Every structure is written in C-alpha cells, then in structure tokens.
Amino acid sequence: MATIRVQTNDFDLSAEHTQIRARHRDVGAIASFVGVVRDVNDGDGVSSMTLEHYPGMTEAALQKIVVEASSRWQVIDATVIHRVGTLLPTEQIVLVVVASRHRADAFAACEFIMDYLKTDAPFWKKETTPHGARWVEARASDDIATQRWENK
Amino acid sequence: MATIRVQTNDFDLSAEHTQIRARHRDVGAIASFVGVVRDVNDGDGVSSMTLEHYPGMTEAALQKIVVEASSRWQVIDATVIHRVGTLLPTEQIVLVVVASRHRADAFAACEFIMDYLKTDAPFWKKETTPHGARWVEARASDDIATQRWENK
Amino acid sequence: MVTLRYFASIREALGKQSESADVPTPATVAALLDALRAKGGAYAEALSTTRRWRVAVNQDMVGLDAAIGPGDEVAIFPPVTGG
C-alpha cells in the first residue's frame, strides 16, 4: 500500500500520519523524512530553488522504489510526496513516511527510499544565487549512499 | 538545542517541524519517528495501555541521550516528546525529531535517540488484554539495538 | 535516612510509591537491597535476585556497588519499557 504524489502545493506531515494511523491498527512505528530548502549550497547563498520533473516517469520511479523497499522490510504503508515548482529557503521539498510494526523496519525502509529517490527519481533542481541561476550538480555522495544498500 | 517534554496530551508532528524550520535557515533534513499503540502485543489483543514515568529522572535521561547523539552527528535541533497516562490503539506514544544539514546525520541521530530511549529512559507500560492488565516485559531486542551503537 | 522510590510492578508489589528508610550510611546499593529483602514478604519477593530490576541514586542509573549517602533518593524499578 503506497501513496505517491508530485505536486506544487505544500504538504502536511501530521495529516499524512493521521491517515496512515486511521487505516491500520497494527502500525507500531512511523519513520518520516522531510527535505527542506537550505539558504546556502556549495558556499553560495540560495534565494530560491525551482524543481522540474518528468511527469509519468517520476511517479513510476517512486512507486518502484517503494515496492523494492517493501520487499526488503516489513512495510504496512508508505507515502512519498515531492514538490515541484519554485520554493524558498525553509520550505518543505520532499516527504517520505513509512509505517511498520516495528521501528527498525520503518527506519531502514524510509532511509532506503530517500537514498534511491536521490539517484533514481527524475527531478532536477535549479537554484538562484547571487551569481545567477544554476542547475544543481548531482553529488557523488548520493551514489555512494545508494550503493551501500546494494551490498546488503 | 533540544526540546524535551513528557506530557499526557497528544502532540502535533507538523507543529514541531514548523517550529524547527522557523528557527533555522540551514536545516536541510528532518528525520522523525512516531511510536504508535498497536492493538496487539505478544499475541494478545490490547485494548489500552498506561504509561508511567519517573518525573525529573526521565527528562534528564532524555536530555543526556540527545546530548550524546549531538556529539556523534551534526544535529541542529532535536525534539523528544513522550506521552504518559492511558492511551488507546492507534494513538501516538512518542515523538523524536532531529534536524540536520544533511539526511544521513538526521536519520542516524533519530534512530540512536529512539534506541537509547527504549533502554535508558524510565518509562513503564502496562497493557490491558482480554486476560487482564499486565506490565510489558523489557525486550532483549531493545538491548541489542542499543549495543550496536556501542561498537561504532 | 534515605528516600526510597518504587515504580511500575515493584510499586504495585510493595503497595507504596515511596518511603523513608533508616539505612546506616555510607552504604552500597547491594547492602541496601539486602536490608530490604531481610524484611521478607513482598520485599523479599519483589527484590529477589532472580528478578530483573534497576536502581537509580539521585536519578542516575547505577550498579550494585554504587555508594549511598545520607539524604539520597534511591529508586528501584523494573527494566524500562517506554517508546
């Protein structure tokens, strides 16, 4: 069971939790991750960020990542929401929520989904700095974060 | 920087996130954990659960765990809220929120705090089952979860 | 004199949440537990060495060889089960 959404609107973490808790009485643990726009990146001030995606493929890629996580850990429910469009510092970008019976599964599946989202889901960020707008470069550290799951 | 609260009232995860995001412009990652009352434990139905704590010592123990996590990982802000009193299935028991610049630190510190909360913070659960009320037994798996951090 | 505090199943078994005890101090946690067990009945049963319990002195978790001084708050409780 999974909810995948790509949207320009903000999201409400508590509302997503409340829905998951209302749907299941066997959930004991909910791990969540929220990514937030920082006001600095690679040493430069960031005044805003614009996110682009590939409609259709993005949702399919997220679904595939959640299915893979659910095959590795006990996952009762999961929600992934990613915003697109223009966002300002301190705004929420991405939400991953994983509900499980026990906490170790919830934590592992949540972190796995975030790591693969970073390398496999087609989103691109352009940030506005004092030097102008620039596309954010992919990070080698994200590939390394993904690779550590391959060896497990 | 940390917020520690032991309370009978419910909590609002989004409100805690919003406060953290309002206080810092360098937060890029917020990992959270919510523990939920399940309707079953050790094979028996659970109709309610009552939590007791040791006022003073409990808050001090939680503070110490957060300080230890902050010495191991980059932690910008953290919130721990634990409820006491009587709770019903699907109700929230505990909240741990950790904000950091990057996600690996947020995830690790959040899971560390939950693991040590389970073994070091003085809370006790009594659950009501069809066979009557019983004190929940401590789990060996929780000691093992704590011990794996000792070796890191 | 020390203040004893009991929690959870130990509080229920002893039928009280706190009491004062006239322990000759300085003493150790082990000596205090021996003195309590010597009272027999619920004490001997609840604090039996075959059971699992924890001790905190002045709200710090300690081992059996920890020292107890006059005025200390000594809490005895089962392994914790929060979260």
Next chain:
Amino acid sequence: MVTLRYFASIREALGKQSESADVPTPATVAALLDALRAKGGAYAEALSTTRRWRVAVNQDMVGLDAAIGPGDEVAIFPPVTGG
C-alpha cells in the same frame, strides 16, 4: 519516428522540450545519440561524451546499448538532483 524529450539543463541548452526524430529503427540509444551529435551546434555540445547525461526509453532508465523501436519515447536528461 521516435519522440525525443529533453529535461533540465539539456532542455535549456537545446531550447526545446521535445521533438520528433526520424531515426531508422530498430536502433540503439548509442546510435541515436551519435545521430543527434552529428547535427552539431548545441546538440554536439549538450550531448558530448565528456558530459554526464542519462537516457530513459518509454520512461525506464536504460544503458547505451538499449534498443529503440518505432514510436518509442526517448528522454535525455542530466543526472537527477531531487530530494
């Protein structure tokens, strides 16, 4: 005929988000990229082998040796940076 879609910095460099291309199919991704580079200018620059880009065929990420058939949707974009 295949439909080409461009995203992010590649979309900006080529000044378009999609176009139709008359590639003799079946072909491989590598052959399609060679044909595009042969157009020179922004194509040669944006799709240069010294740059990092990714290719998806019908919305599945693929390697250079993947096959392309008539009517396929082929997307070319830089490494992803979401989250």
